[in-house]
Structure formats: C-alpha cells, structure tokens
Amino acid sequence: MYSKEEAKNRRQLFWTMFGKRYHRKWLLYDTKLKDVVLKFSFEDRRAMVSIDVNHEDEVFRAYYYEKLLSLKNIMIEQVSTELIFDENYLLESGKMISRVFVMHEGVKIQKQTDWPIVYEFYNNYMDKMEAFFLEYKDFIES
Secondary structure, eight states: OOOHHHHHHHHHHHHHHHHHHSOSOOOTTOSSSTTEEEEEEEETTEEEEEEEEOOSSHHHHHHHHHHHHHTHHHHHHHTOTTOEEEEEEEOTTSOEEEEEEEEEESOOTTOGGGHHHHHHHHHHHHHHHHHHHHHHHHHHHO
C-alpha cells in the first residue's frame, strides 16, 4: 500500500513519462467550448479517454450531450465500437457530468508494467477522439 505522498509521486511520474513518450500538445481543455473537455483519466483499475460535458446548468449539459448522442453512430465508427455514452456520470468528487468514453480495464497506475499499455491506449484513442471532435466541433457548438 502506498502512502498519499508515494501515490502522488507515482501519478506524477506516470504523467511525466507519458509526456516524454508522446511529445504532442493534446487538445484536452482547449476545446474553445465552455465546459466541454477531452480528458485522460486513470481511475481505480481502469484508464479512460473521454469527452466530458461538465456544465453546472443541467439544460446546457443536456444540450451538449444530445448533440454528442446525435453523432453516436459516426463517433462509434471513427473512435471505437466500445464507446460508452453516460448522460449522468458521477465523478468521485460527487459532481454529475455527462461523459462519452472508452476505457481499458484491469490496469493500475501503481503497476509500472501497465504503463506502456495505457500509454498506447491513450495515444490511440485520444488521437481518434480529438479528430472526431475537431471535425464535428461546429455542429456540437451550434
């Protein structure tokens, strides 16, 4: 079991090594759409790549989620058949968001031998997620 400090250092090392391995600038929070972000997440035994709609107002959140849902077939074709659409995704913090994501289960951030698998997963799916988002951004925004 890791102490909080050791776990924090492990997470920092994971992300530092990822940044060194893939030298590109990811879109992530720079979508130019308020409260719509692309994210890498590493939660309990699973890694995720997602589009998160985290607007405080449920009406705006539902609006953007419906836009993404209307593109579901295209998104599945371009990103992954394993995509999960969750209108009411509860974060560990207790905040409710809408999330469209793909995940890789059975990996742990504490297990350094899992890192190459997660890095490849992130690179592959975030690249596809970004390409999709950029292609349909105007529609999602309108």
